[in-house]
Amino acid sequence: MTPQYDPATIEPKWQKRWETDGLYNADVDPSRPKHYALTMLPYPSGDLHIGHWYAMTPSDARARYMRMKGYNVMFPMGFDAFGLPAEGAAIKRNIHPKEWTYANIERMRVQLRSMGAMFDWRREAISSDPKYYKWTEWFFIQLFKHGLAYRALAAVDFCPSCNTTLAREQVWGEDRHCERCGTPVVKKHLEQWFFRITDYADELLDFSSLDWPERVKTLQTNWIGRSEGASVVFHTEDGDPMEIFTTRPDTLWGATFMVLAPEHPLVDKVTSDEYREQVEAYKLQASRQSDIEREAVDKEKTGVFTGGYAINPVNKARIPIWIADYVLMTYGTGAIMAVPAHDQRDFEFARKYDLEIIPVIQPEGEPDLDGATMEEAYIGPGVMVNSGPFNGTRVTDAKGRKNPGIAAVIDWLEEQGIGREDVNYRLHDWLISRQRYWGAPIPMIYCQECGWNPVPEDELPVLLPDDVEWRPTGESPLKFHPTWKHTTCPECGKPAERETDTMDTFMCSSWYHLRYLSPDYDQGPFDPKEYDYWMPVDTYTGGIEHATMHLIYTRFFHKAGRDMGIMKGPEPMIQLRNQGMVLGEDSEKMSKSRGNVVAPDELVKRYGADTVRAYLMFFARWDQGGPWDSKGIGGPARWLKRVWALFHETAGEQPAPEGDTAAVERRLRRKVHQTLRSVTRDFEEFQFNTIVSSLMELLNEMQKAREQGAVGTAAWKEALELYLLMLAPVTPHIAEELWAEALGKPYSIHNQSWPQVDEEATREDEIVLIVQVNGKVRDRVTVPADVSEADAKAAALAAEGAQRFMDGQQPRKVIYVPGRLVNIVV
RNA sequence: GCCGAAGUGGCGGAACUGGCAGACGCGCACGACUCAAAAUCGUGUUCCUUCGGGAGUGUGGGUUCGAUUCCCACCUUCGGCACCA
Known part of the structure; x- marks a missing residue:
C-alpha cells in the first residue's frame, strides 16, 4: 500500500477485476429478493458529459446500497441510438449515421466504464441494432392489430430545421419551438401515424400505485388536462347537427350565439350569400396567421357573423352563428356555445359585437345581474334563473357531476336525448411518424387495392438500407431509395409500397427497460422468465425534462402492452426520482457555444473517479442540482x-x-x-x-x-x-x-x-440540556442521559446563566423537553 | 391568468417529530512547516456591539413557553400550462 492515494492506479485495476469476475452480473434468482434499478439511457452523442455522471453515479451508489442490503440488483445500461444528430453529422461530415453512432458508442462505453458503476454489461441494449428494432417494429404491429395505431390526416407540427413532424409533446414554449433544436414549428396537413394514447388518458391520471415526485404527477396531470362536462348537439336552421362540448351545461339557457373555428367543416354551409365575402376574408386571414399569433392570449378577440342561425336545443332559441379564431379546431369539436354572461371570453366578444347577454346564474344575496350593465362575466356560484325547468337549482364552484346544477342538467339532457355527460382532454394522440432515415422503420405496406397492412411478422425486421442519400427535403430519405420501398402486398401479392417514414425515437425508449431483460432473445421482445422475475422497475432515475414525454409514453406503452397480453401489472416503473441539472460555473446551462462545459474525463484524470463521484453527490441537493x-x-x-x-x-x-x-x-x-x-x-x-x-x-x-x-x-x-x-x-x-x-x-x-x-x-450517557429563560438560550448544563424531570429542572434553575437572567423573579412556568432543553418562563 | 416548486452566512448547503440556526465543504483571515511558493496541518470565520449583550432563516402579521419548521397575507425567483370552451 502506497502512502500516497493514487486513484489512477487503483481505479482501473479494480474496474478490470470486477468486470472479469462478473461481480455485478445480475441473474434471475427466485430465492433472493430482486431490485431493478434503472437510470435513463444516454443518447450516443459522442462524449459522456458531467450531466451523465450526475445522473448515473448517485443512482449507482443507491443501487450498490440496495445490493449490500441483500437485494439481487440489476443495473443495466444501453444506448438510445436512433435519432437526428446522427443524420446531422452524416450530412455535415459525409459519414454514415450508423458509423457515426457506433463509433460514439465505442467511445462512450469506455467513458461509462471509468465511472466504476455496477453496470451489468451483458445486458447492454442498443436501440439501433436490428435485433432491437425488430421488436420495436413488432410492437408497432401489435398496436396496429389492436386498433391502437392508426393513420390520419391532421394539421401537425413540423420542424423546418429538423425536417420532420413532431409529437405535440416535442413542441415547447410560447413560441412553439422544436424541443430539440429550438426552431419555431410550422403547421402542415399530412397523413401520419398516431398511437391512441388518449384511450388511456384516465388511467394515466391514476398515480395510486406509484411512488413518484408530486411535481411529475402534477406535470402529467396538467398535460393530460381532463375536463368534465357534457356534449350537446345543436342544429343549424337547415337541420345540420353541430356538437359542442361544455364544462358548464348549467348555463345552456344563457347561450346567445355559437362560435365555430374558422376551419370548422360546417362553416361554408351555414354561411349565407350576404356574408360569404367577409367570412372568406376572415378565414383567409386566420389561415395566414401563425399559431403563435392566433393563440396570443392578450390579443383582442375578432370574428365575423356567418349569416347562419342555430337552434338552442334546450329552449329552441334562434341564435346567430359566428366564426372566430379564439375557437380552436384542435380542442373539443371546434365549435362552442357562447354564454357571455358567464364566460369572460364570450363576454368580451359579445360586448365588442353587440350580442345579447342573458344571465342564467344569479349570485345569492346580490342585486339581479343585468346583461346590459354587467362589466364582466359572472363565473361564481349561485342559483339558476331564466333556465326553464331548472330555475332555483343551486350551482356551486364544483366541477362536473359534483356540482348539483351540472348534474341535474346532464341527467335531463340525457333523458331528452339532446346531449350526454362527456369528458375532454387536452392530451392528443401520439404522432409517431418522422420523415427521417435514422429510426426504426414503420413496418407497414400500402397496396392500392388492400390499403394498409403490416409486414408479416416472420419477415421482421424491416431493415434500414445502408445506401441512402440524406437530402433534408422534409420527406423521408427512404422514399428516394431506388428499390427499398417497392415490395408486394401481403394480402393480394400485387406490387405495393412500404411506409417510408420512421418511428419517433420515443417509441424505442418506451420499452428499453424490457430489452435489457434479455437483449439477445429472439422469440419475443423479452424473455418472459426474466420479465416475471425483474419487472417492474423498482427505482427509476432521470431528469424531469421527460415528465410529459418519455415518462408518459412509457406508461402508455406498458398499459397498452398489458391490454394486449404482453406485459403485466399496472405500471412499468414504481419509484421515480429526478436529479437536477449541473449548470456551468456561470450558472448557465452548459453548452459548447457558451464555453462553460465541464469535461468529466479531465476531472477523472486529475482527481480520480471516486472524487468526481463524491463531489457530484456532495456539492448540491441531488434533486436540485446547481452551478459547478x-x-x-x-x-x-x-x-x-x-x-x-x-x-x-x-x-x-x-x-x-x-x-x-x-x-x-x-x-x-x-x-x-x-x-x-x-x-x-x-x-x-x-x-x-x-x-x-x-x-x-x-x-x-x-x-x-x-x-x-x-x-x-x-x-x-x-x-x-x-x-x-x-x-x-x-x-x-x-x-x-x-x-x-x-x-x-x-x-x-x-x-x-x-x-x-x-x-x-448510539445512546448518549450524558446530555447537554439547553437552559432558556423566556425562550432565549442563557446557559447549558450537562446531566445524565436518564435524568429525571425534577432533576433536570433543578439543574437548569441552578445554572448561573439562568439565575442571572431570572433577575430574582420566581419562574411562572418551567417547560422541560426531555433530552433537549428547559425553558424557564418568568 | 392558472398550476407547481423554492427563498437560510461571501458561496454550495445542513437542521430527524415545533426545541442550541448555520453541520459538512468551498472561500477568506491568521498561524505552523518552507529560503520562498505550492501542497499539507492547526485556529478562526452570520451580522452588529459600548463585549453586558442585541439582531437574524424573503416581507408583514398570527398561533405557541418556544417557529427555518404550523397558519394567513404579500414580495421575488424558477418551472409547467395557457383563448382548453
Whole structure:
C-alpha cells in the first residue's frame, strides 16, 4: 500500500477485476429478493458529459446500497441510438449515421466504464441494432392489430430545421419551438401515424400505485388536462347537427350565439350569400396567421357573423352563428356555445359585437345581474334563473357531476336525448411518424387495392438500407431509395409500397427497460422468465425534462402492452426520482457555444473517479442540482486523501499498552453508529449530499479519537471496517483497495452486507440540556442521559446563566423537553 | 391568468417529530512547516456591539413557553400550462 492515494492506479485495476469476475452480473434468482434499478439511457452523442455522471453515479451508489442490503440488483445500461444528430453529422461530415453512432458508442462505453458503476454489461441494449428494432417494429404491429395505431390526416407540427413532424409533446414554449433544436414549428396537413394514447388518458391520471415526485404527477396531470362536462348537439336552421362540448351545461339557457373555428367543416354551409365575402376574408386571414399569433392570449378577440342561425336545443332559441379564431379546431369539436354572461371570453366578444347577454346564474344575496350593465362575466356560484325547468337549482364552484346544477342538467339532457355527460382532454394522440432515415422503420405496406397492412411478422425486421442519400427535403430519405420501398402486398401479392417514414425515437425508449431483460432473445421482445422475475422497475432515475414525454409514453406503452397480453401489472416503473441539472460555473446551462462545459474525463484524470463521484453527490441537493464550482471539488479530493492517510497510517497499529481507552472507545462507537444510522436513512431518501458530509464528519471524529489513543482498540477496528462499508457505495474503488490492503479483508467489499446499527452504542450517557429563560438560550448544563424531570429542572434553575437572567423573579412556568432543553418562563 | 416548486452566512448547503440556526465543504483571515511558493496541518470565520449583550432563516402579521419548521397575507425567483370552451 502506497502512502500516497493514487486513484489512477487503483481505479482501473479494480474496474478490470470486477468486470472479469462478473461481480455485478445480475441473474434471475427466485430465492433472493430482486431490485431493478434503472437510470435513463444516454443518447450516443459522442462524449459522456458531467450531466451523465450526475445522473448515473448517485443512482449507482443507491443501487450498490440496495445490493449490500441483500437485494439481487440489476443495473443495466444501453444506448438510445436512433435519432437526428446522427443524420446531422452524416450530412455535415459525409459519414454514415450508423458509423457515426457506433463509433460514439465505442467511445462512450469506455467513458461509462471509468465511472466504476455496477453496470451489468451483458445486458447492454442498443436501440439501433436490428435485433432491437425488430421488436420495436413488432410492437408497432401489435398496436396496429389492436386498433391502437392508426393513420390520419391532421394539421401537425413540423420542424423546418429538423425536417420532420413532431409529437405535440416535442413542441415547447410560447413560441412553439422544436424541443430539440429550438426552431419555431410550422403547421402542415399530412397523413401520419398516431398511437391512441388518449384511450388511456384516465388511467394515466391514476398515480395510486406509484411512488413518484408530486411535481411529475402534477406535470402529467396538467398535460393530460381532463375536463368534465357534457356534449350537446345543436342544429343549424337547415337541420345540420353541430356538437359542442361544455364544462358548464348549467348555463345552456344563457347561450346567445355559437362560435365555430374558422376551419370548422360546417362553416361554408351555414354561411349565407350576404356574408360569404367577409367570412372568406376572415378565414383567409386566420389561415395566414401563425399559431403563435392566433393563440396570443392578450390579443383582442375578432370574428365575423356567418349569416347562419342555430337552434338552442334546450329552449329552441334562434341564435346567430359566428366564426372566430379564439375557437380552436384542435380542442373539443371546434365549435362552442357562447354564454357571455358567464364566460369572460364570450363576454368580451359579445360586448365588442353587440350580442345579447342573458344571465342564467344569479349570485345569492346580490342585486339581479343585468346583461346590459354587467362589466364582466359572472363565473361564481349561485342559483339558476331564466333556465326553464331548472330555475332555483343551486350551482356551486364544483366541477362536473359534483356540482348539483351540472348534474341535474346532464341527467335531463340525457333523458331528452339532446346531449350526454362527456369528458375532454387536452392530451392528443401520439404522432409517431418522422420523415427521417435514422429510426426504426414503420413496418407497414400500402397496396392500392388492400390499403394498409403490416409486414408479416416472420419477415421482421424491416431493415434500414445502408445506401441512402440524406437530402433534408422534409420527406423521408427512404422514399428516394431506388428499390427499398417497392415490395408486394401481403394480402393480394400485387406490387405495393412500404411506409417510408420512421418511428419517433420515443417509441424505442418506451420499452428499453424490457430489452435489457434479455437483449439477445429472439422469440419475443423479452424473455418472459426474466420479465416475471425483474419487472417492474423498482427505482427509476432521470431528469424531469421527460415528465410529459418519455415518462408518459412509457406508461402508455406498458398499459397498452398489458391490454394486449404482453406485459403485466399496472405500471412499468414504481419509484421515480429526478436529479437536477449541473449548470456551468456561470450558472448557465452548459453548452459548447457558451464555453462553460465541464469535461468529466479531465476531472477523472486529475482527481480520480471516486472524487468526481463524491463531489457530484456532495456539492448540491441531488434533486436540485446547481452551478459547478471547480474549487469545490478540492473538498472531496482532500477528504479521500485524508481517508487514505488515516487508514495507511493506523491500520496495522496495536493499542498502546497503558492507558484506559474505555471512554474514548465508547465515544467513537457512538459516533460510528450514529453516522451509520443517518447514512442509512439518507440512502433510503436519496440524500446523497448529507451521506458524504456525515462521512466527512465521522472522519474528523476518528482523527480526534486517534489523538486520544483509540488506535488499535476493538472500537477502532470496528470504526475502520464500518467506515469502508459505508464508503463502498459512494466511492467503490478506494473502499475496495483499503478493504484489501489496509484491513486485509477478503475480496470483495462489494459482496458485504450493509451493517446493522447498534442502537445501544448510539445512546448518549450524558446530555447537554439547553437552559432558556423566556425562550432565549442563557446557559447549558450537562446531566445524565436518564435524568429525571425534577432533576433536570433543578439543574437548569441552578445554572448561573439562568439565575442571572431570572433577575430574582420566581419562574411562572418551567417547560422541560426531555433530552433537549428547559425553558424557564418568568 | 392558472398550476407547481423554492427563498437560510461571501458561496454550495445542513437542521430527524415545533426545541442550541448555520453541520459538512468551498472561500477568506491568521498561524505552523518552507529560503520562498505550492501542497499539507492547526485556529478562526452570520451580522452588529459600548463585549453586558442585541439582531437574524424573503416581507408583514398570527398561533405557541418556544417557529427555518404550523397558519394567513404579500414580495421575488424558477418551472409547467395557457383563448382548453
